[in-house]
Amino acid sequence: MRKLITLAATLLIGANVMAAETDPVAVIETKFGKIVIAFYESDAPKTTANFIKLAKEGFYNGTTFHRVIPGFMIQGGDPNSKDDDRGNDGSGGPGYTVEAEIKRDHKRGTVATARQGDQVNPERRSSGSQFFINVTGNDFLNGGYTVFGEVIAGLDVADKIVKVPRDGRDNPHDKVAMTKVSITTRAEALK
Numbered sequence: 001m002r003k004l005i006t007l008a009a010t011l012l013i014g015a016n017v018m019a020a021e022t023d024p025v026a027v028i029e030t031k032f033g034k035i036v037i038a039f040y041e042s043d044a045p046k047t048t049a050n051f052i053k054l055a056k057e058g059f060y061n062g063t064t065f066h067r068v069i070p071g072f073m074i075q076g077g078d079p080n081s082k083d084d085d086r087g088n089d090g091s092g093g094p095g096y097t098v099e100a101e102i103k104r105d106h107k108r109g110t111v112a113t114a115r116q117g118d119q120v121n122p123e124r125r126s127s128g129s130q131f132f133i134n135v136t137g138n139d140f141l142n143g144g145y146t147v148f149g150e151v152i153a154g155l156d157v158a159d160k161i162v163k164v165p166r167d168g169r170d171n172p173h174d175k176v177a178m179t180k181v182s183i184t185t186r187a188e189a190l191k
Contacts, residue, residue, distance in 0.1 A: 021187035025152070026055055029180045030065075032161055035133070035154035036189045037111050044101040044148035047113060047126060051148065052183050054094065054129055060181035066090055067132075067170045068162050075114055075132040076178060086171055090130070097125035104147035106138040109158075111149040135162045153190060 028035040039048040054060060062082045066089035067075040080092030098113065100123060106112060111133050113126035126146045133151060134141075135158055151158060164172045 021185065023186050024052060024183050025186050025189045026051065026149070027180075027182050027184060027189050028060075028154075028178050029182075030157060030161065030176060030178060032176070033154055033157040035157050036152050037149045038152045038186060039149045040104060040147065043103040044146055047098055047101050047146050047148040050098050050128065051131070055181045055183050059094065059129060060178050063129075063178050064089070065161050065172065065176045065178070068164060068166055068172055068176070069170050070162050071136055072138065072162075073132040073134050074158055074161050075130060077114075077127070077130040079129065081175075086167070086169070089169075089171055093130060094128040096128045097121075098128060098146075100124040100126060101146045101148070102143060106134050106141040106145070106147060107150075108134055108137050109151040109155050110134050110147045111151065112141070112145045112147045115145060133158045135159060152186070 024039065026037040028037070039051070041048045059079070060077060063077055063079060064081040065074045065076040066078055066081040078090055078092045079094070080088040080090075102124065104110065111131055114130035114132055115121055115124060115126050118124065124144065161176050164174065164176060166172050
């Protein structure tokens with residue numbers, strides 16, 4: 001009986017590892033290197049599905065990390081950041097918001113959606129495309145924003161991005177573009 005239980009446990013563990021290797025991840029390519037993001041699909045299914053859809057459509061390609069704040073986070077995903085008008089960076093999106101799915105904490109390396117403030121957005125609906133990567137633990141954000149993923153490779157790239165020189169609006173002097181954002185499997189991304 002013990003051998004049968006051990007065999008069943010081994011098969012179950014093997015199935016979980018296999019599923020993890022085939023889980024979808026996002027790969028963000030920048031001039032500093034790649035950032036790989038695993039999704040918290042069970043906690044944020046609508047947000048995850050939206051990010052994957054936009055990435056597959058090429059929506060994020062060419063957008064920039066338009067807001068970088070040392071000791072805090074890097075933010076990107078605004079289609080307005082593709083143009084030369086720095087004044088409109090941070091105000092764009094795909095034309096819709098996503099229902100809030102606020103469940104996880106803001107630990108170093110977690111990825112969350114940006115959103116408008118409570119005074120105009122009491123439901124805390126997420127931006128349709130803008131997101132940020134926490135470069136430190138930001139407990140003061142807990143309970144306020146949808147955390148939908150975590151950086152599993154390339155957090156050092158986010159650390160480089162957050163240190164670039166920036167203007168008074170925290171926009172990098174030299175654009176830091178997401179040259180390509182793609183969806184692949186965890187196994188493929190971590191080769």
